Amino acid sequence: MATDTESGLPSFRQVQGLIQDDTEVEIKVTTNDLLVGKLHWQDQQCLCLIDHYDQPTIIWKQSIVFLKPKP
Amino acid sequence: MATDTESGLPSFRQVQGLIQDDTEVEIKVTTNDLLVGKLHWQDQQCLCLIDHYDQPTIIWKQSIVFLKPKP
Amino acid sequence: MATDTESGLPSFRQVQGLIQDDTEVEIKVTTNDLLVGKLHWQDQQCLCLIDHYDQPTIIWKQSIVFLKPKP
Amino acid sequence: MATDTESGLPSFRQVQGLIQDDTEVEIKVTTNDLLVGKLHWQDQQCLCLIDHYDQPTIIWKQSIVFLKPKP
Amino acid sequence: MATDTESGLPSFRQVQGLIQDDTEVEIKVTTNDLLVGKLHWQDQQCLCLIDHYDQPTIIWKQSIVFLKPKP
């Protein structure tokens, strides 16, 4: 299984909170795309985002620039 | 052989599921190309995608931004 | 929990100082966006920035190019 | 010497096969250049490509987006 | 504290020399910005540059492409 090191970080737990609260988020990635949806799950490597059509997108964390709750 | 750490991650197993189900996927990479095809195999470093002409492309995971089942 | 290695670095402590002093900063990221606000928290992986509307943005450190106190 | 971890990966061995079979390949890198030629050698960090004028190019693996046999 | 591995490298010591000699440098980063100033300190993760207005900029080493003494 995955390293505990990373899953114990505050940022990992913040994202976990956004998953549990079903918060709509915006994620900016290195290609400059802004992805919008609700977070479904995360692990050390990826985040899964569900868009408005209920389609899942697996985002590699290595490509994330920033993430924020949709205002 | 490869580290078990990574192959035990949920995201690794999700991709494994897409391989087994022969799902058509779209993969966005850092150069902004959108690659389309079916996943053939993966390891810790790469994914192999088979396109419509049955040609294989070895994609380095380090360059993946996101991956989603084709709607 | 996180590695002590990184949190013991001078740069980590400098950012910690900017958090405590409530300093307004500019952060340039790889997508060329310039994000402005006050730092709220950091860990080994992310920084949290609060903008003028009190909205939080979680920035992945991997995407930071530079950071400076707003002149 | 290099870590066995990486050289034991299927993707490493696939590239090794392309070297042995003298296959012509296309390599897309992060700068969006598409490099064409035959693979001469690889290690954990680099690939060596020989172009049509028999000139070698050492490609850092960190910059590879994808690689495919020339159709 | 930080790993000795990196601070023992020749390149780390070269940068240390530029700090001590108060050399004016140009730093090209991944966003293509060319930052100019004098180096103030470095650690394994960051470099601090002081510009002509005595303003500090903390540069993440991960974003550095090259660095040269100003001719």
Next chain:
Amino acid sequence: MATDTESGLPSFRQVQGLIQDDTEVEIKVTTNDLLVGKLHWQDQQCLCLIDHYDQPTIIWKQSIVFLKPKP
């Protein structure tokens, strides 16, 4: 000191050969700049290039896409 792992790689030794032979090289970096000159030294993190005006440029290896002897 630095890890032996990397300095034992064939690619590291190839670059070492180019240094000893005073070969003129072209280095393409992630910002798309093509740097030309002779290699002066390398370590695990950086390469030093001397241009036609005898000016040194310290290039971070993380930003290298490819390197080739000038034809």
